Amino acid sequence: MGFFEKLGQIDTRIIYVLFILAILIPLVTPLGLPVTVSQHTKQTYEIVNSLQPGDTVIIDIGISYSGAGDVLPQTVAMLKHLMAKDVKVIFTGVQMDSSKIIEDLIRPYEEAGKQYGVDFCNLGYLAGGENAIAAYARDLRKAYPLDSRGNSTDTLAILQTVNSAKDANMFIFFSTQNADMYVRQIAEYQVPIVGGLIATIAPQAEPYLHAGQLKGMLVGLRGAAEYETMMESPGIGVASMDAQSIAHLLIIFFIVIANISYFATRGRTQPAKEASQ
Amino acid sequence: MKRILPVIVSAIVGFLLLADFFLDIPAIKGPAAEVQDWGVILAAFALALAAINLVGFHIRQIGRKDKDSIHSLILLAGLFATALSGIFMGTDSPVFDFIFRSIYTSLAAVFYAMTAFHLASASYRAFRLKNPLSAALIVSGVLLMLGTAPIGETIWSGFPVIANWITGVVNVAGSRGILISTAIGSVGMALRVLTGIDRSYLGAGSE
Amino acid sequence: MSRDPVIWVSSIVTIIAFSYLFKENELYKAVEHLYVGVAAGYTLVMGYNNVVSKVWTPLTRDKNFVVLIPAILGLMLYVPYISKQYSWVKRIPIAAIVGIGMALTARTQIMQQFIGQIKATVGPVKSINSLIILLGTVGTLCYFLFTLKPSLPVKTGSEIGKWTIMVTLGAAFGAGIMGRISLLIDRMFLIFRDWIPLIKVR
Numbered sequence: 001m002g003f004f005e006k007l008g009q010i011d012t013r014i015i016y017v018l019f020i021l022a023i024l025i026p027l028v029t030p031l032g033l034p035v036t037v038s039q040h041t042k043q044t045y046e047i048v049n050s051l052q053p054g055d056t057v058i059i060d061i062g063i064s065y066s067g068a069g070d071v072l073p074q075t076v077a078m079l080k081h082l083m084a085k086d087v088k089v090i091f092t093g094v095q096m097d098s099s100k101i102i103e104d105l106i107r108p109y110e111e112a113g114k115q116y117g118v119d120f121c122n123l124g125y126l127a128g129g130e131n132a133i134a135a136y137a138r139d140l141r142k143a144y145p146l147d148s149r150g151n152s153t154d155t156l157a158i159l160q161t162v163n164s165a166k167d168a169n170m171f172i173f174f175s176t177q178n179a180d181m182y183v184r185q186i187a188e189y190q191v192p193i194v195g196g197l198i199a200t201i202a203p204q205a206e207p208y209l210h211a212g213q214l215k216g217m218l219v220g221l222r223g224a225a226e227y228e229t230m231m232e233s234p235g236i237g238v239a240s241m242d243a244q245s246i247a248h249l250l251i252i253f254f255i256v257i258a259n260i261s262y263f264a265t266r267g268r269t270q271p272a273k274e275a276s277q
Numbered sequence: 278m279k280r281i282l283p284v285i286v287s288a289i290v291g292f293l294l295l296a297d298f299f300l301d302i303p304a305i306k307g308p309a310a311e312v313q314d315w316g317v318i319l320a321a322f323a324l325a326l327a328a329i330n331l332v333g334f335h336i337r338q339i340g341r342k343d344k345d346s347i348h349s350l351i352l353l354a355g356l357f358a359t360a361l362s363g364i365f366m367g368t369d370s371p372v373f374d375f376i377f378r379s380i381y382t383s384l385a386a387v388f389y390a391m392t393a394f395h396l397a398s399a400s401y402r403a404f405r406l407k408n409p410l411s412a413a414l415i416v417s418g419v420l421l422m423l424g425t426a427p428i429g430e431t432i433w434s435g436f437p438v439i440a441n442w443i444t445g446v447v448n449v450a451g452s453r454g455i456l457i458s459t460a461i462g463s464v465g466m467a468l469r470v471l472t473g474i475d476r477s478y479l480g481a482g483s484e
Numbered sequence: 485m486s487r488d489p490v491i492w493v494s495s496i497v498t499i500i501a502f503s504y505l506f507k508e509n510e511l512y513k514a515v516e517h518l519y520v521g522v523a524a525g526y527t528l529v530m531g532y533n534n535v536v537s538k539v540w541t542p543l544t545r546d547k548n549f550v551v552l553i554p555a556i557l558g559l560m561l562y563v564p565y566i567s568k569q570y571s572w573v574k575r576i577p578i579a580a581i582v583g584i585g586m587a588l589t590a591r592t593q594i595m596q597q598f599i600g601q602i603k604a605t606v607g608p609v610k611s612i613n614s615l616i617i618l619l620g621t622v623g624t625l626c627y628f629l630f631t632l633k634p635s636l637p638v639k640t641g642s643e644i645g646k647w648t649i650m651v652t653l654g655a656a657f658g659a660g661i662m663g664r665i666s667l668l669i670d671r672m673f674l675i676f677r678d679w680i681p682l683i684k685v686r
Contacts, residue, residue, distance in 0.1 A: 100382075128320035183596050203444055204656075245428035322535065322577075380497060390668045415654065418657040456597050458625060479575045
C-alpha cells in the first residue's frame with residue numbers, strides 16, 4: 001500500500017488516542033490562548049446587566065446531564081452575574097435532571113447567606129416538555145403546587161409578586177434540547193427572552209436572535225468562556241478553550257489528510273475503472 | 278366507540294386550546310387553562326410506562342437463563358435500587374444521591390461524549406471534497422471550527438469574522454427556511470390529527 | 485487521588501464506558517445496562533414526585549376534585565397491563581396528550597415560527613447580508629417545494645437553496661463538533677482533575 005493510501009486508512013483507534021491526547025495535554029499544560037468576546041455574548045451580558053436589584057427572572061434549566069458539560073458552565077457564570085446584582089431567581093425545569101442541577105447551582109449561594117424562598121426558589125422538574133412551559137408560564141403556582149423541596153408554593157415569598165412569565169423582568173433558559181419551544185411559549189408574554197444553548201443546536205436558534213425573538217444567546221462552552229471573560233472571573237469555560245482549540249485543529253488535520261489521500265489516489269483508481277469498463 | 282372516542286377527545290381538547298389562543302372568549306379561558314394543566318398530569322403518569330415495559334421485558338429475559346440474563350439482572354437491580362430509594366427515602370437521601378451522582382450523571386454524560394470520537398472518526402472517513410456541494414459543507418464547517426476556537430483567531434483574525442458571517446447570515450437563511458417549512462408541516466399535521474384524518478398515533482387497529 | 489467514593493465510582497464506570505471505543509466487552513455491557521436501569525428508576529421517581537405535586541397535593545390540601553379527571557385518564561394508560569379486552573381504553577389518554585401537545589405547539593408555531601420569521605425576512609433590504617438572508621430563505625423554501633411544477637424561478641430558487649442548506653449543514657457540523665468536544669472535556673475534568681489530579685484548574 002502506498003503512502004497516500006495509508007494516509008487515508010489510519011486505524012480508528014489511533015485517531016481516538018490522538019483525540020484524547022489533543023484534549024488532555026492542553027488541559028494539563030494550558031497554552032493561555034486569549035478568548036475574545038463575540039457580539040452574541042456582549043449583547044447577552046448587556047441585557048442581563050440591565051436588570052436592577054430586586055428584579056425577578058425566571059430561569060428554566062432545560063439541561064440534561066448528557067449535555068451539561070457544554071451548557072452548565074454558562075449557567076454558573078450567568079447565575080454568578082445575577083446573584084451579584086441581587087436579582088431574584090425562580091428556577092423551573094422541563095428536563096428530569098433539572099431539580100438536581102438547580103440544587104447544585106443554588107447551594108453555594110444559600111450557604112453564602114441568600115435566602116431560599118425569598119432570593120430564589122427551586123420549582124424543579126415539571127413533566128410535559130413544551131406543555132409544561134406553557135402551563136407554568138401561564139400560572140406558576142397552579143403548575144407547581146409544591147416546589148422541589150416539598151414546600152407549598154403558596155408559602156414562597158418570591159412567588160407572591162411573580163406568578164407568570166408576564167410578571168417577570170426576564171425569562172432565561174438553558175437548554176440541551178432546542179430553543180423553539182421556549183420562544184413559542186414565552187413570546188406572547190412580551191418579556192425579554194435570553195437563551196443559553198448547547199453548541200450543537202445553537203445554529204438552529206440563530207434565526208430567533210436575528211428576528212429579535214431572542215434578545216441574547218450564549219453558545220456552548222465558548223459562550224461560557226466569553227461570559228466569564230466579561231465577568232472578569234475565568235472558570236471552566238476559559239480553562240477549556242485551549243483543549244477545544246487543539247481538538248478542532250486535529251479534526252481539521254484529519255479532514256485535510258483524508259482529502260490529500262483521496263485526491264492523490266483518485267487518479268490511480270480512475271484509470272483502473274476505465275480499463276475495466 | 279373504540280375508534281371514535283379517542284378522536285373526539287383529541288378534537289375537543291385540541292380545538293379548545295386553539296380557540297383559547299385565537300379567540301377572545303372569557304368563558305373558555307378557565308377550561309383551557311385546566312386542560313393545559315391536565316396535559317402535565319397525564320405526562321407525569323406516562324413517565325412510568327417505559328420503566329414498566331422495561332421491567333417486564335427483562336424479567337422475561339432473566340427467565341430465559343441465557344448469557345444476557347446477568348445484564349438484565351443488573352438493569353433491574355439498578356432500576357429498583359434507584360426507584361425505591363428515591364420514592365421511599367427521598368431524592369435527598371444519601372443512598373439515592375450516591376446512585377444518582379456516581380452512576381446516572383457520569384454515564385449520561387459519557388454516552389453523549391463518546392459521540393465526539395465517532396464524529397472525529399466520521400469526519401476523517403467520510404468528508405471528501407467529491408463535488409462543489411460537499412466542498413461547501415466541509416469548507417463552511419472547517420471555517421466555523423477555526424472561527425470559534427481561540428487558536429483560529431491567533432492564526433488569522435479573519436477567521437472569527439468569516440465564522441460569524443456563516444452563522445449569522447447564511448445559516449440564518451437556511452435555518453429560517455427550515456423553520457418556516459417545519460412550521461407549515463407541523464400545523465398541517467396538527468390539523469390532520471385534531472380533525473381525525475390522521476389516527477396513526479393511536480396505534481394498530483385505530484383506522 | 486480523590487477519596488470521595490462518588491468520584492471513584494463515576495470515574496471507573498466512565499472509563500469502562502469509554503472502553504467500548506476500542507472493543508465491546510462484557511464490563512461495558514454491564515455498565516450500559518446499569519445506566520439504563522438507573523435512568524428508568526429515576527424516571528419512576530420523577531413521575532411519582534410529579535403525581536404527588538400535581539394530583540395528591542391539590543386533592544388533599546385544596547380539596548380540588550377536578551384533578552381526579554386527569555388522574556383517572558392517566559391511570560387508563562395502564563389498563564392494557566390488567567385487561568387485554570379493554571386495552572383500547574389507553575387510546576383515550578394518549579389522544580388527550582397528543583391533542584393538547586399538537587394544539588399548544590401549532591398555535592404558537594403560526595405566530596413565532598411562521599409569521600415572526602417571515603416578518604424578519606421580508607423587512608427592508610438595508611445591506612448585502614439582508615439580501616443574502618432573503619434570497620437564501622426563499623431559496624431554501626423553494627428547495628422543499630416538491631408539489632410545484634419546476635419552473636425557472638423555482639429551479640433557480642431551489643439551486644440557491646441547495647447551496648444555502650449545504651453551508652447551514654456545514655455550520656451545524658462545525659457546531660456539533662464543538663459541542664461534543666466540550667462534553668469530552670467535561671469527562672476529562674472528572675477523571676484527570678477530580679479523580680487523578682493532573683489538571684489544576686478549579
